[in-house]
Amino acid sequence: MAEKSLYRYRIEPQEVDFTLHATIPALGAAILNTAGTDAHGKGFGIDALNADNHSWVLSRMAVEIDARPEQYDEYTVATWISDYGRVLSTRNFTLTDAAGHEFGRAVSQWAMIDLQSRAAVDLSWVGREHAEAIVAAEPPTDKPRKIRSVAPTERMQHRVVYSDIDFNRHVNTMRYIEMMLDMLPLELVTDPAPMRLDIHFLKECRYGQTLTVGCELRPRGASFEVSGEDGIAAVRAAIDWK
Amino acid sequence: MAEKSLYRYRIEPQEVDFTLHATIPALGAAILNTAGTDAHGKGFGIDALNADNHSWVLSRMAVEIDARPEQYDEYTVATWISDYGRVLSTRNFTLTDAAGHEFGRAVSQWAMIDLQSRAAVDLSWVGREHAEAIVAAEPPTDKPRKIRSVAPTERMQHRVVYSDIDFNRHVNTMRYIEMMLDMLPLELVTDPAPMRLDIHFLKECRYGQTLTVGCELRPRGASFEVSGEDGIAAVRAAIDWK
Numbered sequence: 001m002a003e004k005s006l007y008r009y010r011i012e013p014q015e016v017d018f019t020l021h022a023t024i025p026a027l028g029a030a031i032l033n034t035a036g037t038d039a040h041g042k043g044f045g046i047d048a049l050n051a052d053n054h055s056w057v058l059s060r061m062a063v064e065i066d067a068r069p070e071q072y073d074e075y076t077v078a079t080w081i082s083d084y085g086r087v088l089s090t091r092n093f094t095l096t097d098a099a100g101h102e103f104g105r106a107v108s109q110w111a112m113i114d115l116q117s118r119a120a121v122d123l124s125w126v127g128r129e130h131a132e133a134i135v136a137a138e139p140p141t142d143k144p145r146k147i148r149s150v151a152p153t154e155r156m157q158h159r160v161v162y163s164d165i166d167f168n169r170h171v172n173t174m175r176y177i178e179m180m181l182d183m184l185p186l187e188l189v190t191d192p193a194p195m196r197l198d199i200h201f202l203k204e205c206r207y208g209q210t211l212t213v214g215c216e217l218r219p220r221g222a223s224f225e226v227s228g229e230d231g232i233a234a235v236r237a238a239i240d241w242k
Numbered sequence: 243m244a245e246k247s248l249y250r251y252r253i254e255p256q257e258v259d260f261t262l263h264a265t266i267p268a269l270g271a272a273i274l275n276t277a278g279t280d281a282h283g284k285g286f287g288i289d290a291l292n293a294d295n296h297s298w299v300l301s302r303m304a305v306e307i308d309a310r311p312e313q314y315d316e317y318t319v320a321t322w323i324s325d326y327g328r329v330l331s332t333r334n335f336t337l338t339d340a341a342g343h344e345f346g347r348a349v350s351q352w353a354m355i356d357l358q359s360r361a362a363v364d365l366s367w368v369g370r371e372h373a374e375a376i377v378a379a380e381p382p383t384d385k386p387r388k389i390r391s392v393a394p395t396e397r398m399q400h401r402v403v404y405s406d407i408d409f410n411r412h413v414n415t416m417r418y419i420e421m422m423l424d425m426l427p428l429e430l431v432t433d434p435a436p437m438r439l440d441i442h443f444l445k446e447c448r449y450g451q452t453l454t455v456g457c458e459l460r461p462r463g464a465s466f467e468v469s470g471e472d473g474i475a476a477v478r479a480a481i482d483w484k
Contacts, residue, residue: 013278013288014271017404018411025405029256036255040314046255047313071289071409072282161424162259162431163267167313169260182403186449189404207428 021068060144080135084127105140147236150225152214199237263310302386322377326369347382392467394456
């Protein structure tokens, strides 16, 4: 049975906002980066899967940040896979400061797709072949919540450009989160209170599409729905501060 | 007399585009990050200057990338200050791959401003106090070119949001470059030929402003001018592929 894997990072100058604390997308990027690097190192990264015409796709994620670290602060991301289902695998994360205090955590659920058909494939073989990669530790918080409906009070349009897309030519996860945070009042985005983000992906958005981001603002948070020209929800999310 | 300082990096998954090569903004961010970290380590970083109500402001930069490294490639950024003028200091960079081959270089010119008046201050005292930080090595390429005028063939509007701004509440350098690249055809942005970028900053752009990015497209490159509501040029740049 495996142990949690640890990756050390430092908050770099381009990762902080004007409060000199790391932005939520910067911490989210470090979390996703850790997932990619850990899978790569263990032989089931996107590079290895691509050879078989498969890829990992993020299906849902929950991120909790209790306090945003400051520029040049060092921190450690621990990651472990707690289970492989038939359709989704669960990868967990904790974020710990230099003094060993946990200041954040995340739970992510990943599907594997066939790059030709873009359909999900049965994950059971990964569970069998990489059983030694599973760690017997529960997720550090509630699994990502499904956001069922959003009643936007505000809408923003955005055409998908080069800087928005990832290696899959889809809008990358952190760009969605940036678009959402950019619709909130500055005081809320930079509020030092603990926050939680739940995001789930229903459909891929691609280069050249014009997206509509709907925002249902609440006093201490908001729900979001991103859709393409067809109006069908592609991404839903909720962000709340305590 | 000082030596060049070396900083090691690795191309992380979130830094590559769909060609699996590092984006120009990702390499640019590593360059600027190296500047910040090196100044910080030597005692004249923004954090130290802020205590005196001063800050560094990037005035001009030239970046040349001969070949964009791939995901997980390791590389080294060497940086050195070659001179302090009265108004501008020159910081240089070379980017070298794991085999020791130089694949990129940059020359940047920085002014110091008073945070209250936002006016440039005389740099001579830094040159005197930190003379030991100057390295007797010439800039690795031509200094940043002044772009005198741009005749836009295309225009794009962008309202400055939270994700665009840095610790100074100004639009950060890499966001300007992203906005510019996003106006170019995908084939040009991902062209593997050597490229050079010259950018210079005339005026600060701030949160909430609506910017107009004008693009004068050429067969193998483009010139850009960014302006605020007053129409006065705030940033000009030229990007060219060989």
